[in-house]
Amino acid sequence: MAEWHVMLNDRILDRFWIEEGDTINIGRGKTAEVSIDNSAVSRQHARLEMRNGKYFLTDLKSANGTLVNGRKIKDTVRVAKGDRVQIGKFRFVLVRGPKLAASPFEMVRDPKLATSTPAPADFDPTVFIAPKRLAVIKGKTTPEHLSLKGKDIFSLGKDATCDMRIDGRHVAKTQCHILAKGGEHYLVHHAGWRRTTLNGQKIRGEERLRRGDTIGIGGTKIRFE
16 A cells, blocks of 8 residues: 655655555546645546555646646656645645655645645645545445545444445445544444454454554445545
């Protein structure tokens, strides 16, 4: 799994994770995995993929283009740690990936520094990074993506009343809950003889979720983004 930062000047705006075989869409549209509500960003601006441990970036015929090391790309190009990927004012920095050396572009690594650093003078308040959500990566759920916004508790399970419905022989009517508390989200197993897992481990009590975590319910895997 690799960690990327979305940055404006030296300020981290958000983080996202990508695994082998993943495709991350970047754009102004709300359906994008990384959504930036800024006029310089097209609704479908660029696509980032991870294949065979390598990263590939494609510009999706955006209005203002996607830059790698100062040059607009026309086709799919391979990017690596240290490459300067830029969309409008925003930089996309590969911070941690498998078997990669440290990067000179790693400006802020400590989340405490990121939150305490004052916004630069040209900070654009229209920037919007997509809220935390769930995305199915194996199996079938309804819906396939669930925004964790606007509620304090979300339910996952087989029942039609669940926020995310999951079919399966070993899935309970209400398998687990996700609780929103103090700006964080917590996973709690509710019912079912096969316990809910977090990153392959059976959960006990409340487990705090971090972006990139994988929730396992029966044969279904869901990523917390």
